[in-house]
Amino acid sequence: MALSYLRSSSSRSVNLLKPLSSSLPLRRPISTDTTPITVETSVPFTSHQCDAPSCSVETNPKELLTFFRDMALMRRMEIAADSLYKAKLIRGFCHLYDGQEAVAVGMEAAITKKDCIITAYRDHCTFIGRGGTLLEVFAELMGRQAGCSKGKGGSMHFYKKDSNFYGGHGIVGAQVPLGCGLAFAQKYSKDETVTFALYGDGAANQGQLFEALNISALWDLPAILVCENNHYGMGTAEWRAAKSPAYYKRGDYVPGLKVDGMDALAVKQACKFAKEHALKNGPIILEMDTYRYHGHSMSDPGSTYRTRDEISGVRQERDPIERIRKLILSHDLATEKELKDIEKEVRKEVDDTITQAKESPMPEPSELFTNVYAKGLGVESFGADRKEVRATLP
Amino acid sequence: MALRNIIGKRIGNGIGLVGRRSLSTSTSDVENRNAKSMNLYSAINQALHLALETDPRAFVFGEDVSFGGVFRCTTGLADRFGKARVFNTPLCEQGIVGFGIGLAAMGNRAIAEIQFADYIYPAFDQIVNEAAKFRYRSGNQFNCGGLTIRAPYGAVGHGGHYHSQSPEAFFCHVPGIKVVIPRSPRQAKGLLLSCIRDPNPVVFFEPKWLYRLAVEEVPEHDYMLPLSKAEVIRQGSDITLVGWGAQLSIMEQACIEAEKDGISCELIDLKTLIPWDKETVEASVRKTGRVLISHEAPVTGGFGAEISASIVERCFLRLEAPVARVCGLDTPFPLVFEPFYMPSKNKVLDAIKATVNY
Numbered sequence: 001m002a003l004s005y006l007r008s009s010s011s012r013s014v015n016l017l018k019p020l021s022s023s024l025p026l027r028r029p030i031s032t033d034t035t036p037i038t039v040e041t042s043v044p045f046t047s048h049q050c051d052a053p054s055c056s057v058e059t060n061p062k063e064l065l066t067f068f069r070d071m072a073l074m075r076r077m078e079i080a081a082d083s084l085y086k087a088k089l090i091r092g093f094c095h096l097y098d099g100q101e102a103v104a105v106g107m108e109a110a111i112t113k114k115d116c117i118i119t120a121y122r123d124h125c126t127f128i129g130r131g132g133t134l135l136e137v138f139a140e141l142m143g144r145q146a147g148c149s150k151g152k153g154g155s156m157h158f159y160k161k162d163s164n165f166y167g168g169h170g171i172v173g174a175q176v177p178l179g180c181g182l183a184f185a186q187k188y189s190k191d192e193t194v195t196f197a198l199y200g201d202g203a204a205n206q207g208q209l210f211e212a213l214n215i216s217a218l219w220d221l222p223a224i225l226v227c228e229n230n231h232y233g234m235g236t237a238e239w240r241a242a243k244s245p246a247y248y249k250r251g252d253y254v255p256g257l258k259v260d261g262m263d264a265l266a267v268k269q270a271c272k273f274a275k276e277h278a279l280k281n282g283p284i285i286l287e288m289d290t291y292r293y294h295g296h297s298m299s300d301p302g303s304t305y306r307t308r309d310e311i312s313g314v315r316q317e318r319d320p321i322e323r324i325r326k327l328i329l330s331h332d333l334a335t336e337k338e339l340k341d342i343e344k345e346v347r348k349e350v351d352d353t354i355t356q357a358k359e360s361p362m363p364e365p366s367e368l369f370t371n372v373y374a375k376g377l378g379v380e381s382f383g384a385d386r387k388e389v390r391a392t393l394p
Numbered sequence: 395m396a397l398r399n400i401i402g403k404r405i406g407n408g409i410g411l412v413g414r415r416s417l418s419t420s421t422s423d424v425e426n427r428n429a430k431s432m433n434l435y436s437a438i439n440q441a442l443h444l445a446l447e448t449d450p451r452a453f454v455f456g457e458d459v460s461f462g463g464v465f466r467c468t469t470g471l472a473d474r475f476g477k478a479r480v481f482n483t484p485l486c487e488q489g490i491v492g493f494g495i496g497l498a499a500m501g502n503r504a505i506a507e508i509q510f511a512d513y514i515y516p517a518f519d520q521i522v523n524e525a526a527k528f529r530y531r532s533g534n535q536f537n538c539g540g541l542t543i544r545a546p547y548g549a550v551g552h553g554g555h556y557h558s559q560s561p562e563a564f565f566c567h568v569p570g571i572k573v574v575i576p577r578s579p580r581q582a583k584g585l586l587l588s589c590i591r592d593p594n595p596v597v598f599f600e601p602k603w604l605y606r607l608a609v610e611e612v613p614e615h616d617y618m619l620p621l622s623k624a625e626v627i628r629q630g631s632d633i634t635l636v637g638w639g640a641q642l643s644i645m646e647q648a649c650i651e652a653e654k655d656g657i658s659c660e661l662i663d664l665k666t667l668i669p670w671d672k673e674t675v676e677a678s679v680r681k682t683g684r685v686l687i688s689h690e691a692p693v694t695g696g697f698g699a700e701i702s703a704s705i706v707e708r709c710f711l712r713l714e715a716p717v718a719r720v721c722g723l724d725t726p727f728p729l730v731f732e733p734f735y736m737p738s739k740n741k742v743l744d745a746i747k748a749t750v751n752y
Contacts, residue, residue: 093557152731154729156554170554170555171512171513172513202484205485205486205489206485207486233484236458236482236484305461363731365734367731368728368734368735369725
């Protein structure tokens with residue numbers, strides 16, 4: 001990254017940093033330090049039909065440490081989910097997000113909880129970013145009552161109404177037109193908020209995406225379509241599925257921006273830019289160049305369509321957590337030990353939450369019938385022979 | 395009882411039965427020469443190999459079919475027949491089916507795979523409005539009879555909302571297409587070859603729970619099983635049970651248990667849902683006077699409703715009891731509640747007894 005020359009502990013670059021007023025022994029408490037720091041993103045933005053934002057990103061120690069902690073938490077959570085799945089405590093489907101954490105945290109840093117986010121099924125970390133708790137995640141994954149969807153949704157269906165997280169969708173691409181609907185409602189209520197509709201490189205080839213693009217451009221909706229391009233649609237590499245893998249250009253008349261999705265600060269900058277753009281000029285596409293370490297889901301080893309070298313290469317060169325760690329260390333915002341302590345703390349938190357989640361009970365059998373319709377519109381369900389069992393449910 | 399035990403029981407029963415005996419013993423509709431033991435996905439794979447071998451204008455396409463598919467049904471096809479005939483499509487069901495209709499309209503055999511039946515809905519418009527009506531609206535100038543759409547359907551134990559659906563009823567409402575569902579490997583191979591070679595567009599649903607679970611002796615040669623012919627797979631005299639796909643093995647277990655109570659059950663595999671073999675079912679109901687239909691899809695508006703209405707029309711005076719339907723509940727296909735949702739053996743058994751004792 002651009003600050004690599006700072007890695008040697010003796011030198012400290014003058015141009016890019018405002019010097020911290022404390023010297024080492026009197027370290028200011030980092031968790032509240034909001035002294036601005038400017039960081040250059042290492043990969044420039046590529047734009048389509050618009051002017052790219054600047055590569056200089058404003059941040060501060062508090063934010064960087066929050067990024068680090070949040071991403072470490074997400075990483076730990078996903079790895080713990082992997083083990084739980086293998087232990088058969090999580091059943092069904094489980095699509096892990098590790099490697100892509102920078103997109104979730106970077107996006108949150110640029111927006112408020114009044115903005116809406118809607119995504120596909122790789123939603124555990126996005127949910128955490130929106131303020132979801134670890135307990136809700138693990139309980140939902142294991143299908144327990146304490147889960148965010150009361151155990152009825154599972155891995156693919158996390159929702160959080162109070163922070164405008166509209167989920168959690170299984171059918172590929174289906175959430176994007178929905179996102180446009182959310183954006184319309186936001187525009188109508190004039191509350192200066194936007195919607196981020198996330199989808200993957202596989203979903204980019206769905207017809208409904210183009211329908212959504214046309215609608216949002218035609219009606220000037222504050223919709224930001226974010227393609228989380230991890231380069232593989234399940235097992236199919238992007239070049240085998242798309243004639244043009246430049247997803248940020250797919251909008252044609254809709255402007256687009258290609259972003260290094262492994263750099264949380266670049267993501268933050270892009271989302272901030274996109275929000276301003278969407279409120280003034282209508283839809284914009286963001287393509288996040290990111291990568292997932294796990295396979296598509298837990299039933300995919302992830303190594304039949306890509307080499308282990310590729311995976312470990314990305315992990316070494318572009319890992320989002322390592323990038324923030326290096327940034328923190330090179331700016332002297334925390335010591336290695338402090339960062340390691342954060343990671344240990346996060347690990348403990350995850351382990352404790354899993355224990356707690358395991359104690360949550362399974363949903364009541366009567367929950368099978370609730371919420372099919374709104375309350376008051378009964379669902380009749382009868383047993384094998386209509387004469388035997390009949391239950392009219394609330 | 396812990397949910398996991400119930401799940402285990404269903405799987406256990408499923409393995410126990412289908413592994414032990416083949417269901418198509420009652421009629422010898424296929425010669426048994428050179429039969430090899432294989433599971434459902436291997437049988438389907440064989441059928442596809444034969445289809446492409448015998449017709450140079452047959453194509454197989456869909457998401458991820460090239461490496462063999464997520465259920466291995468298309469293994470070896472790309473290597474053997476080349477990328478021009480066996481190829482992957484992008485993730486676009488509507489595009490896949492529409493493209494298949496066009497390919498078939500040019501006289502080719504287009505074998506399209508939809509990765510899970512739950513994903514077939516974007517293609518629903520193409521199937522209903524294009525494929526089903528093409529021959530009719532062009533006055534027989536054009537047709538897409540060479541189109542076969544294959545999709546894995548049905549519960550699998552942990553599939554949840556979007557990997558377990560049984561959408562057959564939606565398609566049974568469309569004149570112009572055929573809907574076929576096999577119950578076992580041997581049936582699947584013969585039926586699939588018939589579907590591919592049938593001069594009408596066909597939707598072929600494969601019970602995904604049986605892909606590995608069902609093992610049977612399947613003849614290695616090229617054979618076809620007739621469409622629109624139901625099969626009586628178990629003779630009986632007290633009640634007729636009608637079903638298709640994976641549900642038949644559950645129903646068979648219920649029949650065996652009912653036998654212990656002295657109830658003699660006749661079990662019919664419908665095989666083709668539209669156009670369905672009304673005569674065979676009617677003849678059976680005339681014999682027994684009672685009928686029970688069972689399917690995984692939700693009961694309201696499921697295909698059991700059509701069978702029930704038709705049988706009542708034809709056999710009203712012969713019926714001794716109301717037509718029983720033991721089906722999935724009227725809820726979205728649940729994840730943790732799957733064992734409660736499914737029309738299990740005990741539900742079927744209860745219904746058999748209630749109907750016989752009406």
